[in-house]
Amino acid sequence: MKIKNTSLAILLGLVSSSASAKDYVITDGDRVIQKGDWQISNKNISPDAPSFTIENVILKGGKQEGSELLTIKSEGLTINLSPTRGLGIVNVEGNGIRLGWDSPVKEIVNPKYMNLESRGGAGWLDGFNEMMVRCGFEWTGHAVQADGMMYTLHGRAQNTPVSKLFVEVEDQAPFTITIRGLIKENTFKKSNFETWVAIRHVPGSKEFTVHDILTNLSDYDRDYQIIYHSNFGTPILEQGAKFVAPVKEISPFNEYAATGLKNWQTYQGPTKGFDEMVYNIFPYSDANNQTQVMLTNNASDKGVGIAFNTQQLPVLTLWKNTDTLKQGYVTGIEPGTSFAYPVTIEREQKRVPQLGAGKSTEFILTYSLLSNKEEVANYDAKIKAIQGNKQTKVVEEPMAKE
Numbered sequence: 106m107k108i109k110n111t112s113l114a115i116l117l118g119l120v121s122s123s124a125s126a127k128d129y130v131i132t133d134g135d136r137v138i139q140k141g142d143w144q145i146s147n148k149n150i151s152p153d154a155p156s157f158t159i160e161n162v163i164l165k166g167g168k169q170e171g172s173e174l175l176t177i178k179s180e181g182l183t184i185n186l187s188p189t190r191g192l193g194i195v196n197v198e199g200n201g202i203r204l205g206w207d208s209p210v211k212e213i214v215n216p217k218y219m220n221l222e223s224r225g226g227a228g229w230l231d232g233f234n235e236m237m238v239r240c241g242f243e244w245t246g247h248a249v250q251a252d253g254m255m256y257t258l259h260g261r262a263q264n265t266p267v268s269k270l271f272v273e274v275e276d277q278a279p280f281t282i283t284i285r286g287l288i289k290e291n292t293f294k295k296s297n298f299e300t301w302v303a304i305r306h307v308p309g310s311k312e313f314t315v316h317d318i319l320t321n322l323s324d325y326d327r328d329y330q331i332i333y334h335s336n337f338g339t340p341i342l343e344q345g346a347k348f349v350a351p352v353k354e355i356s357p358f359n360e361y362a363a364t365g366l367k368n369w370q371t372y373q374g375p376t377k378g379f380d381e382m383v384y385n386i387f388p389y390s391d392a393n394n395q396t397q398v399m400l401t402n403n404a405s406d407k408g409v410g411i412a413f414n415t416q417q418l419p420v421l422t423l424w425k426n427t428d429t430l431k432q433g434y435v436t437g438i439e440p441g442t443s444f445a446y447p448v449t450i451e452r453e454q455k456r457v458p459q460l461g462a463g464k465s466t467e468f469i470l471t472y473s474l475l476s477n478k479e480e481v482a483n484y485d486a487k488i489k490a491i492q493g494n495k496q497t498k499v500v501e502e503p504m505a506k507e
Contacts, residue, residue, distance in 0.1 A: 125275060125276055125277050126273050126274060126275045126276060127149070127150055127273070127274050127276055128271060128272070128273050129143075129145065129271065129272040129273075130269075130270075130271055131143055131161055131175075131188075131270040131271065131272060132188065132267065132268070132269060132270035133268075133269050133270075134268040134269065135268075135269075140161070141161070141163045141173075142161065142162050142163055143160070143161045144158060144159065144160035144161070145158070145159050145272075145274075146158045146159075147280070147308070150274050150276050150280065151276045151277070151280070153277075153278070154274075154276075154280045154308070155179065155180060155280060155308045155309050156179065156180055156308070157177065157178060157179040157180075157280075157282065157308040158176075158177075158178045159175070159176070159177050159178075159272055159274075159282065159284075160175070160176050160178075161173055161174070161175045161176075161188075161270075162174050162176075164212075164213060167212050168212050168214045168215060168218040169212035169213045169214060169215060170215060170218075171189070171215050171217070172187065172189040172190070172212075172213045172214070172215045173187065173188045173189050173270075174186070174187060174195070174213060175187075175188055175270075175284060177282055177284070177306055179282075179306065179308035179309055179310075180308065180309045181199055181306075181307075181308060181309045181310045181311050181312075182197055182198065182199040182306065182310070182311060182313065182474065183197065183198045183199065184197050184304065184306060184313060185197070186284060186304060187213050187235065188266065188267045188270050188286055189213070189215055189216065189266045189267075190213065190214075190216065190232065190235070190263055190264060190266070191238075191239050191262045191263045191264065191265050191266075191267065191286075191288055191302070192267055192270075192284070192286040192288070192302045192304070193235040193237060193238050193239065193263050194235060194236045194237035194304070194315075195213060195234075195235050195236060196235075196236045197236060197313070197472075197474065199311050199474045199476065200311070200474065200476035201476075202340060202341070202407050202474060202476055203338075203339075203340065204236050204337060204341075204409050204472070204474060205235075205236040205336070205337070205338065206234075206236070206336050206337060206338030206339075206342075206433065206434070206435040207338055207339070207430060207431075207433070207434070207435075208233060208234035208433050208435075209431065209432065209433060210230075210231065210232060210233060210234040211234070213234075214231060214232035216232070216264040216265065216266065219231050219232055219264060221257040221258070221261070221264060222255050222257055225248060226248025226249070226250075226255050226256070226257040226258055227248055227257075227258045228257065228258075229257060229258040229259050229263070229264065230258070232263075232264065235263075235336065236335065236336055236337070237315070237333060237334065237335045237336070237472075238259070238263045238333075238334040238336070239262045239263055239288075239302065239317070239331065239333065239334075240259035240260055240262070240263065240330075240331065240332040240333075240334050240439075240441075241259075241260045241262050241329065241330050241331035241332065241442075242260065242262050242288075242290060242298050242300055242319050242329050242330065242331050243260055243261065243290050243295070243296045243298060243327075243328075243329065243330075244256050244260050244328070244330050244448045245259050245260045245330040245331060245332045245441070245443060245445070245448070246258075246259065246330070246332075246443060246444070246445050246446055246447050246448055246450075246451060247445060247446060247447045247507060248447070249447035249448065249449050251447075251448070251449050256447065256448050256449075259332070259334065260330070261290055262288050262290065262300070265288050265289065265290065267286030267287055267288055267302070268286075268287045268288075268289050269285075269286060269287040270284075270285070270286050271284075271285045271286075272284055272285075273285065279307045279308075280307070280308055281305055281306070281307050282305065282306050282307075282308065283303055283304070283305045284303065284304045285301060285302070285303045286301070286302050286303075287299060287300070287301055287302075288300045288302055291322075296323070296327060297321065297322040297323040297327075298319060298320070298321060298322070298327070298329070299319075299320050299322055300317055300318065300319045300320070301317065301318045301320075302315070302317045303315070303316045303317065304316075311473060311474040311475075311476065312471055312472065312473045312474070313471070313472055314469065314470065314471045314472075315333070315468070315469070315470045315471075315472070316467065316468075316469050317331075317467065317468045317469075318465055318466075318467045319331075319460065319465060319466050319467070319468075320463075320464070320465040321460040321461065321462060321463065321464055321465070322463070323462055323463075324462050324463075325462055326459045326460065326461050326462055327459065327460055327462075328448075328452070328457050328458070328459055328460075329442070329457075329458060329459070329460050329466075330441070330442050330443045330448065330451070330457055330458075331418075331441055331442050331443075331468060332422065332439050332440075332441035332442075332443065332445065333413075333418070333439060333440050333441060333468070333470055334424075334437055334439050335411060335437060335438045335439060335440075335472070336424075336435050336436070336437045337400055337409055337435065337436055337437075337438070338433075338434050338435045338436075339430075339434065340402065340407060341400055341401065341402050341407050341408060341409060342372060342400070342402075342427075342434065342435065342436055343372070343374060343402055343403055344372070344373060344374035344403065345371065345372070345402075345403030346371070346372040346400065346401065346402050346403055346436075347370055347371055347372070347400070347401050347403075347405075348369075348370050348371075348372075348398070348399070348400055348423060348436070348438070349370070349398065349399045349400075349401065349485055349488050350386065350388055350396075350398035350399070350421065350488060351388055351389040351390075351396060351398075351488055351489075351491040351492035351495075352386055352387075352388060352389065352492070352497045353386075353387045353388060353389050353495070353497065353498065354386070354387040354497070354498040354499075354500060355369060355384055355385065355386050355387075355497065355498075355499055355500070356384065356385050356499075356500035356501075356502070356503060356504050357382075357383075357384055357385075357501070357502075357503050358382075358383035358384060358385055358422075358444070358445065358446075358503060359383070359503050359506070359507070360503065361380060361382065362382040362383050362384060362503070363501060363502070363503065364382075365382045365425070366384075366499065366501060369382075369384050369423070369425075372425065372427055372436065373427045374427070375427060375428065375429045375430050375434045376427050376428065376429070377428070377429050377432075378428075379426075379427050379428050380428075381424060381425065381426040381428075382424075382425045382426075383422060383423065383424050383425070383445060384422070384423040384425075385420065385422065385444045385504060386420065386421040386422070386423055387419070387420060387421075388415060388420075388421050389491050389492055389495055390414075390415040390491065391490075391491050394414050394415050394416045395412060395413075395414055395415075396412070396413060396414075396415050396491055397410055397411065397412040397413075397484070397487060397488055397491070398410065398411055398421065398438060398488065399411075399475070399481070399484050399485065399488060400436065400438060401475070401481050401485075404478075405478055405481045405482070405485075406476075406477055406478045406481060407475065407476065407481070408475035408480070408481045408484065409472065409473065409474060409475060410472070410473040410475060410484045411438055411440065411470055411471070411472055411473075412470065412471045412473070413440045413468075413469065413470045413471075414468075414469060417442075417466070417467065417468050417469065418440040418441055418442060418468060418470075419442065420440075420441055420442070420443065420444055420456070421438070421439060421440050421441070422437065422439035422441060422444055422445050423436070423437070423438060423439070424436060424437030424438075424439060424445075440470060442456070442457075442458055443456045443457060444456065444504075446505050446507065447507065450505045450507070453505075454504070454505065
């Protein structure tokens with residue numbers, strides 16, 4: 106979906122979603138504001154508001170020195186965000202269930218301590234430990250040297266501190282909390298992208314929504330890509346865990362993934378020596394272009410669902426990395442505009458969209474924590490309704506070779 110009027114797009118990114126809300130500026134580079142350690146609670150909003158706190162802290166020590174951690178804590182969920190790392194979602198917890206994973210990277214690494222071009226363009230991995238990483242927006246996918254430059258692994262957005270950080274809380278029911286940040290990808294002769302990224306949560310609920318608006322401020326049309334790299338480990342991921350989606354077509358990313366194609370929907374327990382298996386998926390969607398996918402544990406009483414729009418995010422990458430717990434036992438469920446092949450391959454296969462000069466586009470995803478059999482079953486039923494009687498095409502050969 107394209108937003109044709111840039112002024113409208115910026116307005117959507119800046120103006121409160123409610124006419125009755127309290128707004129707080131935590132960081133604003135233009136006005137030289139950085140509050141650092143800061144907090145509020147429901148008591149600052151309304152006597153009728155449900156219990157919640159919002160706290161921003163500056164971390165100390167090691168490679169996380171100077172990184173910010175913003176935490177929303179309500180009776181429904183605790184959501185940890187990293188404004189220093191593109192307002193990525195570090196982890197989420199509710200009903201004793203964690204959404205996230207255990208990476209060997211334990212700190213919230215400040216990007217100033219990273220070199221994205223190290224390790225052959227895979228320096229991004231030195232900070233990778235979040236539940237949700239924005240891979241984009243100028244490019245995404247595996248690293249490649251082309252066009253006189255290094256396209257580093259999964260772009261720059263996740264390692265760009267937000268230039269502005271705003272907190273908005275509605276002062277009447279449902280008291281929606283919105284955290285909003287501005288990511289700038291501005292390079293002379295190259296991109297001139299600015300993206301308002303936002304996370305919304307209704308206190309007490311077990312859902313949150315990501316709503317990002319990308320604007321091309323250039324006088325030229327520009328390529329863009331985005332993958333919402335959403336990562337989950339224990340307690341949902343385990344031996345016998347299942348991935349459920351309405352699938353139109355699935356194919357292996359490479360020859361190694363082809364060896365596991367028959368079991369693409371299920372997971373092993375932690376397995377030493379397991380290399381990552383990746384699958385390319387084209388999902389079905391409903392009449393409104395909405396789809397949803399789910400990861401559930403073996404007993405189907407814990408899970409996580411992601412709903413998104415296939416006009417905005419037409420493809421899905423499934424990353425299965427069931428290595429040992431210490432090495433990083435994790436799966437990635439990744440809606441995107443593109444698959445994880447290098448941008449050169451994605452261009453050849455016509456999966457790199459363009460954004461017109463002065464135009465904007467948006468991406469909306471809703472994440473749901475599922476904490477019992479009934480919630481998992483209800484989410485599963487909605488997925489099955491989208492699939493209906495439509496067939497899944499299984500392609501045994503990779504669509505491309507790096």
